[in-house]
Amino acid sequence: MGNSRYLVEMNDISVEFPGVKALDRVHFNAVPGEVHVLLGENGAGKSTIMKVLAGVNTNYTGTIIWKGQEITARSVDEQRQRGVSIIFQEMNLLKNLTVAENMFLGRQPLTKTGNIDWKKMNQDARALLDSINSDIPETVQVSALSVGQMQMVEIAKALSFHCDILIMDEPTSALTEKEVESLFSIIQKLKSEGVAIVYISHRLQEILKIGDRLTIFRDGQYINTVNVKDIDIDQMVAMMVGREMTDYYPKVDVAPGEKLLEVKNIRQGTVLKDVSFYARAGEITGFYGLMGAGRTELVRAVFGADPIDSGEIYIKGKQVAIKSCEQAKKLGMALLTEDRKNQGLILEFDLNQNISLPNLDTAMGGLGLDKNKETENNQRLADSVRVKTPSLMQKAKNLSGGNQQKVVICKWLNTDSDIIIFDEPTRGIDVGAKAEIYGIMNDLKKAGKAVIMVSSELAECMGVSDRIYVMHEGEITGVIGTEEIGNLTEEQVVGLATGANKKMSEG
Numbered sequence: 001m002g003n004s005r006y007l008v009e010m011n012d013i014s015v016e017f018p019g020v021k022a023l024d025r026v027h028f029n030a031v032p033g034e035v036h037v038l039l040g041e042n043g044a045g046k047s048t049i050m051k052v053l054a055g056v057n058t059n060y061t062g063t064i065i066w067k068g069q070e071i072t073a074r075s076v077d078e079q080r081q082r083g084v085s086i087i088f089q090e091m092n093l094l095k096n097l098t099v100a101e102n103m104f105l106g107r108q109p110l111t112k113t114g115n116i117d118w119k120k121m122n123q124d125a126r127a128l129l130d131s132i133n134s135d136i137p138e139t140v141q142v143s144a145l146s147v148g149q150m151q152m153v154e155i156a157k158a159l160s161f162h163c164d165i166l167i168m169d170e171p172t173s174a175l176t177e178k179e180v181e182s183l184f185s186i187i188q189k190l191k192s193e194g195v196a197i198v199y200i201s202h203r204l205q206e207i208l209k210i211g212d213r214l215t216i217f218r219d220g221q222y223i224n225t226v227n228v229k230d231i232d233i234d235q236m237v238a239m240m241v242g243r244e245m246t247d248y249y250p251k252v253d254v255a256p257g258e259k260l261l262e263v264k265n266i267r268q269g270t271v272l273k274d275v276s277f278y279a280r281a282g283e284i285t286g287f288y289g290l291m292g293a294g295r296t297e298l299v300r301a302v303f304g305a306d307p308i309d310s311g312e313i314y315i316k317g318k319q320v321a322i323k324s325c326e327q328a329k330k331l332g333m334a335l336l337t338e339d340r341k342n343q344g345l346i347l348e349f350d351l352n353q354n355i356s357l358p359n360l361d362t363a364m365g366g367l368g369l370d371k372n373k374e375t376e377n378n379q380r381l382a383d384s385v386r387v388k389t390p391s392l393m394q395k396a397k398n399l400s401g402g403n404q405q406k407v408v409i410c411k412w413l414n415t416d417s418d419i420i421i422f423d424e425p426t427r428g429i430d431v432g433a434k435a436e437i438y439g440i441m442n443d444l445k446k447a448g449k450a451v452i453m454v455s456s457e458l459a460e461c462m463g464v465s466d467r468i469y470v471m472h473e474g475e476i477t478g479v480i481g482t483e484e485i486g487n488l489t490e491e492q493v494v495g496l497a498t499g500a501n502k503k504m505s506e507g
Contacts, residue, residue, distance in 0.1 A: 038198060
């Protein structure tokens with residue numbers, strides 16, 4: 001049998017998907033009261049092996065030893081009863097139900113007469129939310145929550161199962177700094193209670209802060225398990241990608257051209273307050289701010305996804321009134337949304353269909369849709385951004401997060417837009433895929449496009465952008481020019497993002 005110190009041992013685990021060997025005889029183990037980090041590029045197999053342990057993916061070979069006994073993981077419910085709980089990267093909440101209803105779905109407390117005990121369910125939900133320092137109302141519909149708030153609900157829901165091992169797949173990708181601090185204190189509390197935490201993250205600084213052991217996968221293969229205290233970020237990256245990453249943020253020098261987009265005094269309720277900015281050809285314009293600063297709301301308003309109360313928008317010097325996304329697209333704009341799964345892709349469609357959607361004209365022949373022309377065009381786009389897939393017939397849902405993001409980029413490259421807005425383009429993506437996406441943005445910059453990037457990662461925003469607008473509570477609190485980016489400290493920029501100091505000057 002297995003080693004008695006381990007809560008779980010997974011040996012020689014293999015998983016195959018159509019055309020892809022997702023895991024090839026990999027190993028993993030966890031001991032009670034540790035944070036065991038799983039690290040690897042998108043598609044390395046991290047989520048796949050945890051879905052095996054959680055009973056989500058039952059089509060595997062290899063052995064699982066749980067508390068010294070060999071088991072077969074047959075279903076989520078069975079694994080949950082054993083003490084395995086998972087918080088998915090893709091949230092599984094029903095948006096038309098309340099927070100409390102989602103947390104206790106299928107196991108609602110009942111009254112003596114057999115009806116749902118709404119009062120107890122809401123009280124229990126409140127207690128769980130309080131335990132993670134969350135002020136989200138338990139009676140609000142999930143559809144009214146932000147992505148970060150939904151993540152906190154998922155965490156509270158997972159804790160309600162009183163587990164021995166808690167798997168967290170990219171838990172902080174949508175959280176505010178305050179919420180991340182709350183999560184870390186929850187993790188420390190669970191550790192002290194003997195719970196094993198499996199932590200999947202691409203945020204390498206976080207791993208150094210909370211990890212105990214680290215297992216690295218690459219291309220479905222097991223690479224190594226090390227103590228976090230014995231490794232630094234450069235070593236992590238080298239093991240992840242199999243090569244040294246000498247330059248995280250490759251910059252290319254391009255002389256900026258004309259203002260392709262100018263926005264003056266946009267107002268939208270209390271969300272946007274007299275926001276003005278411009279974006280030039282051959283330049284990456286960054287937007288940085290903390291959660292709730294209004295960055296996503298700004299780019300959605302400019303793109304016609306949400307109405308504005310007042311303000312002016314100019315494209316190539318000409319004033320335009322953008323009332324819809326379709327109109328924005330015709331004016332040469334593209335928006336890669338923050339939520340790629342719900343807004344960027346149709347997951348059940350294949351890659352060919354997804355890439356063609358915004359611009360079917362590129363695939364039209366004399367007698368309607370020319371399938372050969374469509375595939376040829378889309379393959380060229382997929383190759384240009386290095387999408388890893390057996391074929392364009394693969395469904396979007398079967399790709400890793402990084403490759404899904406590249407498909408969203410292909411989709412918008414298909415429109416040949418002049419102004420391309422990336423909202424959190426690298427959220428939940430590993431360092432190797434990030435570098436490729438920065439390369440794509442630089443290629444667009446060299447091609448004379450105006451690239452706008454919204455990012456919550458300050459190092460990324462400062463590393464990639466030529467100019468940065470900093471936002472706080474719906475206002476621009478600072479504009480950082482090209483020559484200033486290298487001279488400002490991260491603390492100074494965070495000061496602008498928290499409203500602690502305002503600096504209004506165009507660089």
